[in-house]
Ligand SMILES: NC(=O)C1=CN([C@@H]2O[C@H](COP(=O)(O)OP(=O)(O)OC[C@H]3O[C@@H](n4cnc5c(N)ncnc54)[C@H](OP(=O)(O)O)[C@@H]3O)[C@@H](O)[C@H]2O)C=CC1
C-alpha cells in the first residue's frame with residue numbers, strides 16, 4: 001500500500017482526490033490537512049465520504065508528512081515549493097496540483113505568478129505530468145508538476161496535429177470555457193451564485209497565467225516556437241472545460257485517422273467518431289478527455305473540440321494517474337469510473 005498525504009483536503013481538488021483515493025485499492029490515506037478545520041472528521045465536512053474516509057483533518061504542521069510515500073499538494077500556488085526540498089530529502093515523492101513546478105523558466109514563472117520561487121533548483125528536475133506526452137519520465141519523478149486544467153484540455157486537443165507537423169504553428173487559437181469550480185472553493189465575489197449562475201464572460205484576454213504553460217507544452221511538441229492566442233471564459237456550470245481549438249493545416253492529412261492512431265493506446269483520451277460534438281457532461285466526474293476533430297467544408301482550417309472535467313482529468317484524476325505511473329501500478333487503477341451524466 002502507498003502511504004499518502006493530502007495537503008489542502010478541504011478544497012475542490014482536495015476532496016476530489018479523497019473521492020478517488022478512497023476507492024483506490026493501493027492507497028492508504030494517512031494525513032489530510034486543513035488549517036482551519038483541524039480535528040474535524042473529514043466526513044463531517046464531506047458526508048459523501050462517510051464510511052470511506054475515517055480520518056480527521058490535521059493541521060499542516062502536525063501532519064508528519066515525512067512518513068508518507070507521496071504527498072499531494074492541492075493548495076494555492078506557492079505552497080508546495082516551500083516544503084518540497086524537505087520532503088524530497090526525506091525520500092517523499094511530491095505531486096503538486098498547483099503551478100509551482102510547471103514552468104521551466106523560473107524568471108518567467110516569477111513574472112506570471114508574482115512571487116519569488118522558493119525551490120528553483122527543484123524546478124529543473126520536476127516532471128510535467130501529462131502522461132500522454134511524458135509517461136516514461138513520470139515513472140521516476142520525485143517532483144511531479146500536475147498540469148493545469150485549461151492546459152490539459154488544450155494540449156491534448158492540439159497534440160496529434162503538432163507532433164505530426166500537420167499544423168501551421170504561426171497562429172493557433174484556443175477558445176476555452178470553464179465551469180466555476182475551476183476558481184476553487186474559497187469565497188470570492190465573482191463565484192457567488194448570483195454573480196456566476198446566470199452570466200457568461202471572457203477574462204484574461206490580455207494574458208492568463210496558463211498561457212506560458214500551454215505555450216511551453218506546445219513548443220516541446222513542435223520543437224520550435226508557436227504563435228498562440230488563448231482566451232478563457234467563465235461559463236455557468238459547476239464542472240467541466242470545453243476547448244474549441246483552431247489550427248490551419250500545413251499539409252493535407254486525414255485528421256480523423258491522425259487523432260485515432262495517436263490516441264489508440266491512451267486509456268483516458270477518447271477520439272469520437274467524425275462529426276461529433278463532445279459535451280462536458282459526457283466526462284463529468286471521470287478522468288476522460290473526449291476529443292472530436294472537424295475540417296469544416298474540407299477546408300484548411302481544423303477545429304478540435306476537447307472536453308474534460310477540470311477537477312478530474314484537469315486536476316485530481318490526472319494526479320492519481322501520475323501516481324499510478326510513479327508507483328508502477330496499472331495506470332487506470334482507481335480511475336475506471338463511468339461519467340456522471342443524465
Ligand atoms: N479547481 C480546479 O479546477 C483546478 C485547480 N487546480 C489547482 O489546484 C490547487 C487547489 O485548487 P482548488 O482545490 O480549486 O482550491 P481551493 O481553494 O478549493 O482549496 C485550496 C485548499 O488549500 C488549502 N490551503 C490554502 N492555503 C494553504 C496554506 N497556506 N497551507 C496549507 N493549505 C492551504 C485550503 O485548506 P484550509 O484553508 O482548510 O487549510 C484548501 O483545502 C490550486 O493551486 C489550483 O490552481 C488545478 C487544476 C484545476
Ligand SMILES: CC(=O)N[C@@H](CCC(=O)OP(=O)(O)O)C(=O)O
Nearest residue numbers: 097098099148149178179182183
Ligand atoms: C474558472 C477559473 O477561475 N479558473 C482558474 C484556472 C483554474 C486553476 O485552478 O488553475 P490551475 O490549473 O493553474 O491550477 C483561473 O482562471 O484562474
